[in-house]
Amino acid sequence: EVVLTQSPGTLSLSPGERATLSCRASQSVYNSYLAWYQQKPGQAPRLLIQGASNRATGIPDRFSGSGSGTDFTLTISRLEPEDFAVYYCHQYGNSPETFGPGTKVDIK
Amino acid sequence: QVQLQESGPGLVKPSQTLSLTCTVSGGSISSGAYYWSWIRQHPGKGLEWIGYIFYSGNAYYNPSLESRVTISVDTSKNQFSLELTSVTAADTAVYYCARVGGAADYWGQGTLVTVSS
Numbered sequence: 001e002v003v004l005t006q007s008p009g010t011l012s013l014s015p016g017e018r019a020t021l022s023c024r025a026s027q028s029v030y031n032s033y034l035a036w037y038q039q040k041p042g043q044a045p046r047l048l049i050q051g052a053s054n055r056a057t058g059i060p061d062r063f064s065g066s067g068s069g070t071d072f073t074l075t076i077s078r079l080e081p082e083d084f085a086v087y088y089c090h091q092y093g094n095s096p097e098t099f100g101p102g103t104k105v106d107i108k
Numbered sequence: 109q110v111q112l113q114e115s116g117p118g119l120v121k122p123s124q125t126l127s128l129t130c131t132v133s134g135g136s137i138s139s140g141a142y143y144w145s146w147i148r149q150h151p152g153k154g155l156e157w158i159g160y161i162f163y164s165g166n167a168y169y170n171p172s173l174e175s176r177v178t179i180s181v182d183t184s185k186n187q188f189s190l191e192l193t194s195v196t197a198a199d200t201a202v203y204y205c206a207r208v209g210g211a212a213d214y215w216g217q218g219t220l221v222t223v224s225s
Contacts (some may be wrong), residue, residue, distance in 0.1 A: 001171075035211035044204055045155065045220050050211035057213075088155055092210055096170045099155040 001029055002091050004100035012108040019076040021103045023089035029071045033093030036065055036074045040097075042086045048087075050075060079105070112137040112205050112216035120199075120223050126192040128150060130205030137186050138163045144188045145208045146179060148201040148217070156201075160208055161188055195223045 002026040003026040013019055014059040023034065043075035047056040049065035052072055064076040076083055083106050116128035128142070137144060145160035159169035161179045171176045173192070181188040192199060200223045206212035 033210060036211075044215035045212070046215075047211055047213045050213075056211075090155070090211065092208075095168070096172070097157040099157070101154045 001096055002029065002094045002098050004089055004098055005092060006087075006089060006100040006103045008103060009101075010104045010106060012047040012106055013079055014108045015079050017079050018091075019074075019079055019083070019105055021087055021105075023067075023072040023074070023092060023100050025070040025072075027094070029072075029091045030093030032068045032072075033091060034065075034067070034072045036063075036077065037088045038085045038089065039059045039088065046092055051067075071079060076105075110207060110214045112207065112214055114203060114219040116207050116219065116221070117184050118222060120195055120221060121225050122196055122223055123194055124193050126190070126199060126203075126221055126223070128190045128203055128221070130188050130190075131184045132188075132207070134209075136183075137181060137188065138183045142209045144181065145206045145212060146178075146181075146190045147206055149204070149213065150198075150201045158190065158192075159194060171218065188203045197223050199223050202212045208213075 005024045007022045034052045037048040039045045045079045064075045066073050086102045086104045088102045111133045113131045120126045143160045143162050146158040161167040167179045176193045178191045202218040204218045205216045207214040
């Protein structure tokens with residue numbers, strides 16, 4: 001099973017700042033099949049990025065994904081108030097699919 | 109706009125079977141372009157993939173749950189279902205159904221299932 005490790009566990013930033021979230025896999029993720037989701041309290045996760053770097057439909061361009069192999073990054077270029085949430089990475093290239101433990105982005 | 113809605117009991121007794129159904133609207137399960145997944149989230153915790161099914165009925169499960177899980181599909185009702193047997197308190201979670209074409213792009217709102225006597 002591919003274990004995903006996300007860092008940091010919590011990121012405290014102010015609106016307008018840049019957020020850089022990391023997701024590291026215990027082994028190479030096949031074909032960079034790595035997704036990022038945003039989850040707010042009481043809501044289902046929302047797909048942001050799939051295939052490591054492809055924004056999902058309707059996702060603002062301040063969200064970007066990069067990486068390959070075992071190291072992946074989600075960048076939010078300028079935090080908006082609605083971006084404070086928990087972010088999960090998810091690999092779907094290796095069976096079983098697995099999720100990271102999440103990074104919480106909160107307001108400093 | 110595709111929408112998914114979970115339904116089923118919110119309380120299940122230990123050792124019994126958890127049964128949930130996901131009703132899909134705004135799109136056909138039989139389209140063949142997607143598979144249909146169950147994912148759960150323990151209270152205050154991260155996400156766990158349970159398994160998924162194609163419209164044809166071919167299903168794939170997380171090995172950690174495979175001995176207790178069955179996912180089935182009813183294309184006539186545009187629904188797919190989850191059964192989890194021999195539940196314990198460790199199965200208490202919010203259960204989500206989702207449409208998957210690689211990543212999960214549409215999710216239900218989730219339903220909390222509590223295992224308790």
